[in-house]
Amino acid sequence: MDVAILTVGDELLAGDTENTNATWLAQQLTKRGATVTRILTVPDVESVIADVVGRWSDAYDAVVVTGGLGGTHDDLTMDGVADGFGVSLVVDDEAREDILETVAAFREANPELAENYDLQIDADAQASIPDGARPLLNPTGLSPGCVMANVYVLPGIPDEMHAMFDLVADDFGGDVTSQTLRTPAPEGAVTSQLAQVRDQYDVAVGSYPTRGEEFNRIKVTSQDPGAVDAAVKWLREHVEIVEE
Template structure:
């Protein structure tokens, strides 16, 4: 399963808010064997949201959009998703009924726009806040508040599944450039994905769906690199 993550918010682009949602979703999806192929941040503009979501929904198995839910002037994510699929926004009876039953909010209590979702959506109820999320075709729309986003994602996590990836890390106390031949030999010897990340030492990651191959590849490399003291 290949997924794209789209985070929405001017404050993310300006650096006023750290984009922890993308990192958390990437880790949780990877844990489920799902490949995150894109992680894109867009401003609070309907056209930008619609363009990116429309492109990604055609290219990937699912698109997860976070941020910009609610009734304020810059909460335009639902507008953008609706535009991406060519559907109108309308009051969602299930979302409004859930808010009335579980939050004690009548329609008159809610700010205009709360509970308004693209036509044909499945509502995702927000147990940590007010603004509901939505599922439309292969698009999942979640809140931007991290606590709300995480809780809502966990409720739909079983809908994201893939082949479990096993991983090992080998640390080499050598320059990355000195390792190139051995990393090439590692790829030739074993059917694994290899990444190298330099710092004070070089971290080499080895990944595969087969844990025995990962273990064997890690042992092979450990015997051929200088380990930190």
């Protein structure tokens, strides 16, 4: 299963916010056996979001979009996704009801905040998703996500994104398996061995220096678990490996 990740936000491009969502999603998808083949960050521009979503929905098995949901002027992800599929936004009744219940519960739990601040919520705007999409109610926040065909739209707030991803995690999978070894050998000292094991066993091999640690990582990946096992065995015989 080939998956692409699209993160949306001017704050990410400016470096004001660290893009931890992309890393977390890549880890979760890879752990489930999917192959993440593309990660891209785009600004809060509807036409840019629409262009990427429109092209990627055809090119990949699934696209995960995170960020740009809410009721502020720069929350344009839902608009972009709808435009990318050539449909309009519509108010989802289930999402709208969930938003109103969440706001009512917040007001009840925080009477002083509700009294001191004018908490205006445009429930219709918050609950608008692309026509034909399946809503994903927000377990820990306000703004819903959605699933439009093979495009999964999640919030940008990490805690909310994590909780919503759990709702659809079983949709992602694949046959990719991997094993990671540790070696004290410098990356340049094992180049020939990595090339040989890759060619001999038809596996993908990555070598990753680890900053601040004395060991480097060697990751072996394939859709064939037997090939991974054989490649790892060969590496143990030809490269100095440190056991966990």
